[in-house]
Amino acid sequence: MIDEQMAVFVGSGLRLAVPIIFAATGEMLSERAGVLNLSLDGMMLMSAFTAALASWATGSPLIGVAAGVLVATAVAAVQAVLSVTLRANQLVVGIGFNILALGSTTFLYREIFGPLSRDPIPGFAQLNLPWLAGIPVIGPALANQTxxxxxSILMVVVTWLILKYTSFGLAVRAVGEDPRAADKAGISVAKTRYLGVLYAGILAGLGGAFMSVADSNTFTENMTKGAGYLAITAVIFGGWNPWYTLAACLLFGFATALQFLVPALQLDVPVALLLLLPYLLALVAIAGLVGKSRQPSALTIPFERGG
Amino acid sequence: MVMKNPKLARVAQGARLELVPLQVVVPVVSTIIALGIGLLIIAATGASVVEAIEAFWDGMAGSDFNIGASINRAISLALVGLGFIFASRANLTNVGGEGQIAMGGMFATAAALHGAGGLPLGLAFIVPLAVGTLAGALWGGLAGVLKAARGTNEVISTLLLSFIALPLVYWSVESFHLLRKPISDVSSLPESAEIPDSTKLPLLFPDNGSPLHIGLLIAAIAVVVVWLVLRHSSLGLRLRAVGLNAMASRRAGMRTSFYVILAMTVSGGLGGLGGAIMILGQQFYLTSDFSSGYGFDGLVVGLLSRGSAVGVVIGALLFGFLRSGSINMEISAHVPSAVVLICQGLIVIVIAGSAILTNRKVTR
Structure with missing residues (x-):
């Protein structure tokens, strides 16, 4: 009984962590280049909606994911123009995009899906990998994922490799730490930052699409419920390191999953308090740890040549 | 503020001057563009634009009651907006208005239901207002303390504090031992009991049916005080100095931590007051989503104002009326009120994007 519930808990914790892992991994790279995308939540929400819409219209969840990623990347492109070229306040722009994303997805959802909202949309089937299922307790949860x-885990590895072993990764780090020196060394600050933001957009798109076409097979209004903010916090908590960021995302996923486990175990803890737990954890994390790890020196600071 | 023609001509020539006109032009133009896009979206849905606008106008200002309700909304938005510009004077971005409203409203409800009702001389509503303000001040001040002590980015911390505050309100109206109304009649919705009549804010025009209450006077006082402090006091100057260059201010002997905490506390307190006024002036009982959207509206008002208390008043009235109109538009003309969210998002993005026109300096 307890074992069964633990397996469900591990499974839902992992599923809840996946969108955050995607978004946080992309965001980490963008922040290493010096651009903070507070619009992450909006990118995810727009992607979740677009993926649901495209999957419903074409019957193919794969096309859904592609469409979601495309829209999130388009948002990222606009964010990049504003943050990099127009040197706008990155935080304010991000909040604007989140309001816009909430408004436009809610509006379109009611206009398009309004009467049909009960129907599940085509989604991905869960793989069932026998070699993973053999692991005790967590095996079934690991194996029964889409x-x-x-x-998402592959993207963590890819991002780590990019940052550590490619010349682009070197440029990203240089631009985030000392854009002036990077500029003098012939690295294009603007181009590197654009690519960083677009990378964050692609991954946030994957994360948002996962929510609608892989996890729940439906779209609900404001379905990200602040997952993008959790992703940004995970980056800070993870000290801008891919593996620690991954660990932070898993922690947030499991903290969110507690709201299903605790009632199932018939523990008398108010659900409302479980709802705020991930955010409380996130707050404690950034308040307690940000002093120890150092953020990229040029984070959120626009670069102007010769300024 | 009045533009003179020679000045305009020099702007056109690209001369460097204080650029006050652009700071007014940009928000006005972006608001007009955003509202135009909103109308296009309404037209695209196939709804009758005329009908939508009529419903919108009716909801905003169709009757004394609607005008009063719109201004009541604007009061809370103005307080949140004032809080935003107060913090931004010290270069702090308080995006946690929603959480500060929520805490203010929750604690004001608690004070009104438990004890304040029997107090004489208007204290019955003054005490809950003060309690709500204090709750918001603590919630905002917490972000200030984290910033001063740990260097925690206040944008992230105020956002997270909002995500923490909203479930707390939900918890308080879900739990009978907290604020949930006891099951006595048929309904047992998760909401608080209605606050006693003595704790409700007195109406300004009780005879003509307008719900406009004395919150208007409170907000007017807050506008004047914030304007005086920010523009004409040494405190305003110090906040600005800390915001512009914390290290230099510290070397000049200022306790920068103190000013950071103070700015966030006052900012949060104004938000808390706004939340308390929402409950005591208009809603009269606490629900889990009573603050929904007001935090972001107040934030947008603060952004639009570009740091001016007068700008906050204009923005708050604009959004107070917009919100009333959009609610009626959804009810009567069946146009989703999310259209207004789209407009707001566009306004924020355009204004932030055009900062390069209005600010010569690179801002953080």
Whole structure:
């Protein structure tokens, strides 16, 4: 009984962590280049909606994911123009995009899906990997995930490799730490930052699409419920390191999953308090740890040549 | 503020001057563009634009009651907006208005239901207002303390504090031992009991049916005080100095931590007051989502104002009326009120994007 519930808990914790892992991993790279995308939540929400819409219209969840990623990347492109070229306040722009995303997805959802909202949309089937299922307790939870969930871990590895072993990764780090020196060394600050923001957009798109076409097979208004903010916090908590960021995302996923486990175990803890737990954890995390790890020196500071 | 023609001509020539006109032009133009896009979206849905506008106008200002309700909304938005510009004077971005409203409203309800009702001389509503303000001040001040002590980015912390405050309100109206109304009649919705009549804010025009209450006077006083402090006091100057260059201010002997905490506390307190006024002036009982959207509206008002208390008043009235109109538009003309959210998002993005026109300096 307890074992069964633990397996459900691990499974839902992982599923809840996946969108945050995607978004946080992309955001980490963008922040290493010096651009903070507070619009992450909006990118995810727009992608979740677009993916649901495209999957419903074409019957193919894969096309849904592609459409979601495309829209999130388009948002990222506009964010990049504003943050990099127009040197706008990155935080304010991000909040604007989040309001816009909430408004436009809510509006379109009611206009398009309004009467049909009960129907599930085509989603991905769960893979069942026998070699993983054999692991005790967590095995079934690890094995019964959609393919997209495994892609999130793959993207952590890819991002780590990019940052550590490619010249682009070197440029990203240089631009985030000392854009003036990077500029003098012939690295294009603007181009590197654009690519960083677009990378964050692609991954946030994957994360948002996961929510609608892989996890719940439906779209609900404001379905990200602040997952993008949790992702940004995970980056800070993870000290701008891919593996620690991954660990932070898993922690937030499991903290969110507690709201299903605790009532199932018939513990008398108010659900409302479980709802705020991930955010409380996030607050404690950034308040307690940000002193120890150092953020990229040029984070949120626009670069102007010769200024 | 009046533009003179020679000045305009020099702006056109690209001369460097204080650029006051652009700071007014940009928000006005972006608001007009955003509202135009909103109308296009309404037209695209196939709804009758005329009908939508009529419903919108009716909801905003169709009757004494609607005008009063719109201004009541504007009061809370103005307080949140004032809080935003107060913090931004010290270069702090308080985006946690929603949480500060929520805490203010929750604690004001608690004070009104438990004890304040029997107090004489208007204290019955003054005490809950003060309690709500204090709750918001603590919630905002917490972000200030984290910033001063740990260097925690206040944008992230105020956002997270909002995500923490909203479930707390939900918890308080879900739990019978907290604020949930006891099951006595048929309904047992998760909401608080209605606050006693003595704790409700007195109406300004009780005879003509307008719900406009004395919150208007409170907000007017707050506008004047914030304007005086920010523009004409040494405190305003110090906040500005800390915001512009914390290290230099510290070397000049200022306790920068103190000013950071103070700015966030006052900012949060104004939000808390706004939340308390929402409950005591208009809603009269606490529900889990009573603050929904007001925090972001207040934030947008603060942004639009570009740091001016007068700008906050204009923005708050604009959004107070917009919100009333959009609610009626959804009810009567079946146009989703999310259209107004789209407009607000566009306004914020355009204004932030055009900062390069209005600010010569690179801002953080």
């Amino acid at each position: 393919g997209l969930a495994y892609v």
